[in-house]
Amino acid sequence: MKVLKFGGKSLANGKGLDSVIAIIEDKVKAKEQIAVVVSARGGATDELEVILEKAVNNQHYLDDFESFKNYQEAANAVVDLTEEFKTLLKIFEGVKLLGDYSKKIKDEVLAQGELISVKTVASLLIEKGIKANATDSRLLIKTDDVFGNAQPNTKASKEHVVNYFKAHNGTTVNIVTGFIGSNNANQTTTLGRNGSNYTASLLASFLNAEELQNYTHVNGIYTANPDLVADAKKISELSFTEANELANFGTTILHAKTIIPLLEKNIPLRILNTFNPNDHGTLITGNSTKKGIKSLSVLDDVALINIEGRGLLGKVGVDARLFNALSINNISVSIVSQGSSERGIGLIIPLEDATKAVIALEKEFETDFYSQDINKISVIDDVSVISIVGQSLRSFHKPFNALIKNQIEPLLFNNTITGENVSLVIKKHQLHKALNVIHGEIFGISKKVNLAIFGHGTVGGTLIEQIIASAEKIEKRKSIKLNIFAIANSKKVLLNKDGISGDWKSQLTENGKAYELNDISNYAETHHLENLIAIDNTSSLEFVSNYLKLVEQGFDLVSSNKIANTIDFNFYNELRASLAKYNKNYLYETNVGAGLPLIDTIKLLHHSGENIVRIRGVFSGSLSYIFNTFSAEEVPFSGVLQEALDKGYTEPNPREDLSGADVARKLLILARELDLHNELEDVNVENLIPVGLREVETAEFLKSFNQLNDSFKTTKLSQKEGHVLRYVGDLYGDLSDENGAKLDVKLVSVPKESPLGALKGADSLFEIYTESYGDQPIIIQGAGAGAEVTARGVFGDILRLTDKNN
Numbered sequence: 157m158k159v160l161k162f163g164g165k166s167l168a169n170g171k172g173l174d175s176v177i178a179i180i181e182d183k184v185k186a187k188e189q190i191a192v193v194v195s196a197r198g199g200a201t202d203e204l205e206v207i208l209e210k211a212v213n214n215q216h217y218l219d220d221f222e223s224f225k226n227y228q229e230a231a232n233a234v235v236d237l238t239e240e241f242k243t244l245l246k247i248f249e250g251v252k253l254l255g256d257y258s259k260k261i262k263d264e265v266l267a268q269g270e271l272i273s274v275k276t277v278a279s280l281l282i283e284k285g286i287k288a289n290a291t292d293s294r295l296l297i298k299t300d301d302v303f304g305n306a307q308p309n310t311k312a313s314k315e316h317v318v319n320y321f322k323a324h325n326g327t328t329v330n331i332v333t334g335f336i337g338s339n340n341a342n343q344t345t346t347l348g349r350n351g352s353n354y355t356a357s358l359l360a361s362f363l364n365a366e367e368l369q370n371y372t373h374v375n376g377i378y379t380a381n382p383d384l385v386a387d388a389k390k391i392s393e394l395s396f397t398e399a400n401e402l403a404n405f406g407t408t409i410l411h412a413k414t415i416i417p418l419l420e421k422n423i424p425l426r427i428l429n430t431f432n433p434n435d436h437g438t439l440i441t442g443n444s445t446k447k448g449i450k451s452l453s454v455l456d457d458v459a460l461i462n463i464e465g466r467g468l469l470g471k472v473g474v475d476a477r478l479f480n481a482l483s484i485n486n487i488s489v490s491i492v493s494q495g496s497s498e499r500g501i502g503l504i505i506p507l508e509d510a511t512k513a514v515i516a517l518e519k520e521f522e523t524d525f526y527s528q529d530i531n532k533i534s535v536i537d538d539v540s541v542i543s544i545v546g547q548s549l550r551s552f553h554k555p556f557n558a559l560i561k562n563q564i565e566p567l568l569f570n571n572t573i574t575g576e577n578v579s580l581v582i583k584k585h586q587l588h589k590a591l592n593v594i595h596g597e598i599f600g601i602s603k604k605v606n607l608a609i610f611g612h613g614t615v616g617g618t619l620i621e622q623i624i625a626s627a628e629k630i631e632k633r634k635s636i637k638l639n640i641f642a643i644a645n646s647k648k649v650l651l652n653k654d655g656i657s658g659d660w661k662s663q664l665t666e667n668g669k670a671y672e673l674n675d676i677s678n679y680a681e682t683h684h685l686e687n688l689i690a691i692d693n694t695s696s697l698e699f700v701s702n703y704l705k706l707v708e709q710g711f712d713l714v715s716s717n718k719i720a721n722t723i724d725f726n727f728y729n730e731l732r733a734s735l736a737k738y739n740k741n742y743l744y745e746t747n748v749g750a751g752l753p754l755i756d757t758i759k760l761l762h763h764s765g766e767n768i769v770r771i772r773g774v775f776s777g778s779l780s781y782i783f784n785t786f787s788a789e790e791v792p793f794s795g796v797l798q799e800a801l802d803k804g805y806t807e808p809n810p811r812e813d814l815s816g817a818d819v820a821r822k823l824l825i826l827a828r829e830l831d832l833h834n835e836l837e838d839v840n841v842e843n844l845i846p847v848g849l850r851e852v853e854t855a856e857f858l859k860s861f862n863q864l865n866d867s868f869k870t871t872k873l874s875q876k877e878g879h880v881l882r883y884v885g886d887l888y889g890d891l892s893d894e895n896g897a898k899l900d901v902k903l904v905s906v907p908k909e910s911p912l913g914a915l916k917g918a919d920s921l922f923e924i925y926t927e928s929y930g931d932q933p934i935i936i937q938g939a940g941a942g943a944e945v946t947a948r949g950v951f952g953d954i955l956r957l958t959d960k961n962n
């Protein structure tokens with residue numbers, strides 16, 4: 157025999173109830189032997205509680221009662237529920253008159269919900285030609301006298317159940333009320349919340365069922381609540397021990413007491429979905445799974461009680477008094493944490509008991525307040541507990557670090573030695589985000605990194621395409637899901653928490669909205685987006701003023717924009733201090749040499765103590781292209797400049813390249829990497845733009861390239877034979893003195909065969925001279941400009957950050 161149990165949501169009018177009837181019908185047709193346990197239908201139990209409260213408070217309850225009655229009657233026109241409704245009305249009237257009710261009365265009221273349910277289901281089955289028998293479990297489950305939370309007398313109950321099923325089970329399906337029983341005086345009792353599951357498990361045990369199938373409204377047990385964690389995965393098999401851990405920590409479809417009768421008889425429990433009956437659900441058996449499971453469960457509706465005192469250290473019996481005071485008041489403690497200094501004890505208790513607990517503890521420790529051994533008993537009531545079941549401390553650093561990186565600071569944490577269960581107490585408003593952060597870390601499969609991309613021009617646009625094209629591969633290879641949730645230019649932002657992909661340009665045109673920076677962080681906050689990275693692909697000074705705010709709001713930064721590293725040194729330091737304060741990173745490898753690994757190399761050499769004495773080279777990809785082409789071919793300078801612009805090598809405004817400003821910035825960035833305190837004004841720059849074109853509007857400059865032709869032709873022709881023009885940056889001088897660096901940017905004529913002279917295309921070349929390497933510099937050479945290589949470099953920084961976040 158199999159025992160089937162259906163919960164209230166499954167039994168709701170319409171699709172739910174229809175599915176339940178169809179499931180039972182299928183089993184009967186397949187000649188399966190079954191017994192069915194049902195809860196009260198829909199929200200019946202809660203509704204009856206509300207009506208009871210209204211009655212006791214002398215409030216009008218008849219409308220509520222009428223709507224309860226209409227709902228319960230709507231499922232089946234044939235069934236006669238007069239007796240149950242009559243009982244209810246009689247009790248409510250009495251309660252209203254008395255202005256009071258006992259737990260015994262409440263049990264009688266709630267029991268009617270279950271009785272209505274069995275009658276309805278049995279009648280619907282009979283209508284379908286199935287022999288069904290509405291069974292009142294008060295005749296079967298005998299309990300003690302604790303109304304509201306009665307304990308079954310298993311011996312007597314077993315006897316009743318076995319005898320009853322012998323008498324009534326042939327070809328009839330017994331539809332049994334869950335949740336209710338009766339005491340020796342045959343008065344109605346209830347088995348506490350989750351009691352229907354308990355009834356089903358007792359029945360399965362007494363009848364030696366081959367399986368208990370618990371039908372819910374979800375496909376089984378998940379690695380986390382799928383309503384909160386979109387990437388949660390269904391667990392197909394669990395052991396009873398693992399299920400027990402989950403049940404203790406708020407997985408509401410399981411309850412520890414449900415599992416014990418099954419465990420004793422080794423009866424498998426299968427969690428199934430009424431609305432998707434073909435899914436195999438989660439099977440819970442006595443066999444322990446090889447890998448061990450991991451799951452996140454949440455305790456909500458809890459409060460953190462914190463007791464602090466200087467005089468607690470070494471004092472004997474404080475904890476005993478504390479627990480005694482709580483126990484007298486029937487307050488259960490789920491988590492306890494006490495540091496070795498014994499100066500504070502943190503306890504997690506049910507939220508509803510918080511005030512009672514504080515009063516009880518203040519009373520217990522009254523004299524300790526006077527002696528100042530205790531100075532504070534406080535309660536934080538907006539907390540949640542996340543338990544990572546199956547998490548050993550060996551690898552706990554990963555989820556913990558990820559929480560801190562996401563600015564979620566647990567208030568308390570503790571673990572169990574045997575259960576591999578780590579629990580964290582966090583602020584309630586951070587619960588959703590915290591679950592996603594931890595889930596991504598411990599399951600690896602889908603650690604989500606949320607990207608906000610500012611600037612979608614030559615570099616930014618290419619980056620977006622690159623990310624969209626490789627996201628799937630990266631997820632497979634690195635278990636990292638890159639989710640672009642914002643794309644912005646200076647005027648509009650396109651937001652999508654589930655990830656922008658495909659035709660982002662037209663989406664931006666159609667759905668982009670005017671924005672302020674806070675709109676983006678608010679959006680991330682509202683949608684609990686974790687692992688935030690802001691990517692600056694603008695060339696804007698104005699945008700750089702957002703960096704500090706972004707860091708404060710929890711974003712790591714990646715930037716191709718050089719401005720932040722080249723405005724005044726105070727800002728440079730302030731930004732780094734803020735990054736350290738908020739535990740954030742800022743990567744900008746593309747600031748010098750586009751996609752070339754230059755900044756990383758220089759940092760590594762410098763931090764390892766290698767003395768860098770000079771850095772020299774062609775720092776600008778666009779000027780490299782311009783002078784390589786101009787020196788090698790008989791072409792006008794204006795034509796080559798236009799080509800560099802069209803190929804995306806130049807700055808958005810090419811005057812930045814020709815004026816030497818861009819190379820000057822790169823030199824300054826490298827100088828600052830070497831801890832030199834230089835400013836942009838310290839760079840001696842040879843400006844290649846004729847004076848007359850330096851101040852004109854950009855649009856006019858872009859039309860005036862011809863005016864550059866004559867002077868560059870003269871310079872080219874005035875060189876020595878076999879020489880070519882190169883625009884070089886040079887960082888030299890006494891680099892051990894933080895103010896001693898010399899920074900030059902100038903046009904030079906070099907032999908064609910020299911390393912600088914031999915450069916091709918838009919290649920940059922950096923010669924790094926160090927003490928150990930002597931006269932032979934380390935050379936880094938390669939494409940130093942262009943949308944593809946730069947975007948790829950920015951992409952590299954994003955991936956580096958995702959590694960750093962591990």
Ligand SMILES: NC(=O)C1=CN([C@@H]2O[C@H](COP(=O)(O)OP(=O)(O)OC[C@H]3O[C@@H](n4cnc5c(N)ncnc54)[C@H](OP(=O)(O)O)[C@@H]3O)[C@@H](O)[C@H]2O)C=CC1
Nearest residue numbers: 611612613614615645646693694695696716717808941942
């Ligand atoms: N090209 C290359 O080889 C390399 C470039 N870089 C750097 O890459 C950066 C981008 O260059 P590139 O792609 O050519 O520039 P583009 O001019 O093509 O694109 C700039 C983008 O930034 C947006 N933008 C400007 N101001 C803001 C703002 N305040 N807030 C949000 N968005 C803004 C622009 O939008 P809107 O239309 O609204 O102004 C545009 O979408 C530059 O800093 C450059 O120095 C670095 C290394 C190499």
Ligand SMILES: N[C@@H](CC=O)C(=O)O
Nearest residue numbers: 776777778806807941
């Ligand atoms: N315009 C720049 C682009 C990269 O920084 C250059 O040419 O190097």
